[in-house]
Amino acid sequence: MEFHLAVPRLPPALCSNTKGGLHRIMDYIFLLYLNVFLFRSCSASPPNFVLLFADDLGFGDLGCYGHPSSLTPNLDRLAAGGLRFTDFYCTSPVCSPSRASLLTGRYQTRSGVYPGVLYPSSKGGLPLNETTIAEVLKPLGYATAAIGKWHLGVGANGKYLPTRQGFDEYLGIPYSHDMGPCYNLTCFPPDVKCFGLCDVGTVTVPLMHNEIIKQQPVNFLDLERAYSDFATSFISTAVKKNQPFFLYYPSHHTHYPQYAGPGAAWRTSRGKFGDALFEFDTTIGNIMTTLEKTGAINNTLIFFTADNGPELMRMSRGGNAGPLKCGKGTTYEGGMREPAIAFWPGTIKPGVTHEIASTLDILPTIASLSGAKLPQVVLDGVDMTDLLIYQQKSKRETMMFYPTDPSEMYGLFALRLGNYKAHFYTRGATHSGTTPDQACPVFAVLKAHDPPLLFDLEADPSENYPLLLADRPDLQALLERIKKVKEQFEALMVFGESQMLKGEDPNLEPCCNPQCNPKPSCCHC
Structure with a gap:
């Protein structure tokens, strides 16, 4: 059964101040909410959700976000037919966090997933x-x-696995x-081993099905095909x-280090990074095809974004933040502003939104x-329904x-309010090294700012030109408001127990032969 939401237009005459006009307004509002209620209650089935999450992807890495040599036809299709965000943030x-x-x-x-990331031997x-x-x-x-x-x-x-x-x-x-020895990670055809440094002295990387190790070390050349088959079968x-x-x-x-199977290796002009991105995009295409063939596409919200900005220290193999400042590891825009796309045929209208939104939402x-x-x-x-479906604020x-x-002790490093962002502390990161911008590498040590560095992100998304109070005395009231918002937020923030500070235990590293010896080399199946 199909149900079509038909909301009547509000004629100008209803805006009069007469008693009859007010009654007609009340009737209109009632009808509007009745339509919305019926739309939600009479739909054939609850909506499905597909959440796609890239890793270390920069704001400027996709074709639909302006990269000239990325090959992302399926993500570009989602962007063309869905809602593309320009101001979307991870946390x-x-x-891990x-x-x-x-x-x-x-x-x-709040959850305690800090500082840094979790490792194979983490207790938390x-x-x-x-x-x-x-x-x-x-x-x-x-x-x-x-x-x-x-x-x-x-x-x-x-105990902490998805199941x-x-x-x-x-x-x-x-x-x-x-997070495993590099020798088991073949990035391209078998004669080309991965280039770069990976963790050593740990078990080889395992592929798990539910809570059982299916393969160790995992065959990366077949991995994306396995993921695609699993996803399409599940749907x-x-x-x-x-x-x-x-x-x-x-x-x-x-x-990093990137890998790509036979269907994607050497397929793009962007090298290993481009091939890896293309392989991911291909899996997205397979998921889309399955949704279409099964008839589920019109009842499915597909949402795409990424966990953090590009690892610039890897240079051409680390991703691209586009016009944004710095990248992974920093609280500049390049570290936390991400590409994001919401796609739902017949429900979400194609377009671009400049509204602020987040993975939290x-x-x-x-x-x-x-x-x-x-x-x-x-x-x-916060609930983004009105933003997604009705393209409201x-x-x-x-x-x-x-x-x-x-x-x-330090609290927030930065806070965005509307189009303005205030930095209370700035610091570079190892992940964002190699760029000409001296604010990005690890050598840019922690620096406090009082008054905070203030940027107009609409006029200066690259955070290159801090606004000066001497030139703009009208900004003092804005700064006071930002400080008040910060103070109120931090007063209500309760830090959870740090999961990373619980320490590590080598015996927790996944091993398909847990009783074997010597570890980690014996963990092979």
Whole structure:
């Protein structure tokens, strides 16, 4: 059954101040809300959700965001037919904390997924008392699956894996694919080994299905094909069962060192980074084709974004932040402003939005669209439904910027309010080295700013020209408001126990032969 939302126009005559005019306005408002209610309650089935999450992808890396040599036809198609964001943010300039915020709708400081990232031997992980998007949807009967890079902990007996966090199925590597010896990572055809430094002295990278190691070391040349097959099978099965579904695909692409299988290697003019990005894009195309063939495409919200900015220290193999300043590891725009696309044929109109939005907003938006209950905790995200479907103003006016090692002593490094961003502290990062901008490398040590550095991001998204109070005395009131917002936010922020500071235990590293000896070389299957 199809139900079409038909909202009547409000004639100018209804705007009169007469008693009859006011009654007609009330009738119109009632009819509008009745339409919305019927639209949500009479739709054939709850919407499906596909969440695509790239790794270390810069604001300027996609063709639809202006890169001249990236080959991303499927992402470009999503952007052309959907809503493309220009002011979308992750919550951390590194992997694990950013992913925690995405799945919980809460800043990483609340869940304790800080400082830095989790490792194969980490004792901690995303706390089990945190509620993920998958756990929000499960009571409504959703089928849930995750494929790719988890990076929110493994723990003793797999206690932090996706299957313990609301996902029915999982296929992937539970942490970053460079967290293992490089010799098992073949980036291109077998005669070309990966170029770069990876972790040594640890187990080779495992491929897990649910909580069981399926292959160790993983064959990277076949990995994307396995992910694509898993994703398309999951969607097809859910549709056959008439079951709504949530697919979360946090890709390893385009994190360094890049790899690409036979279908993508040497296919682009952008080298290894371009090939890796193209391989990811191809999987997205396969998912789209499956949604179309199964008839689920018009009832599915597809949302794409990335975990943090480009790793500029890798130069041409590290990604591109476009016009934005610095990249991964920093709280400048290049570290945390990301490409983002929302696609839902017949529901989301094609266009571009300059409204502020964040990964924090995805959980409450999915809850609103599905009719799920929100977790009974403090949420930092806002519902984007009106922005996505009706292209109204965003409910988000602010964005908070924490460094990779947040602390109560320093608090926020930066805060965006409307078009203005204030930096209270600035610092470079190893991840953002090699650029000519001296503010980006690790040699740019921590520096406090009082008054804060203030930028107009609409006029100067590159954060090159701080506004001077001497030239603009009218900005003093704005700064006072920003300071008040910062003070109020920090007063209500409760830092969770740090999961990273729980330490590490080599015995927690995933091994397909846990009793073998000597480790880690014996972990092979």
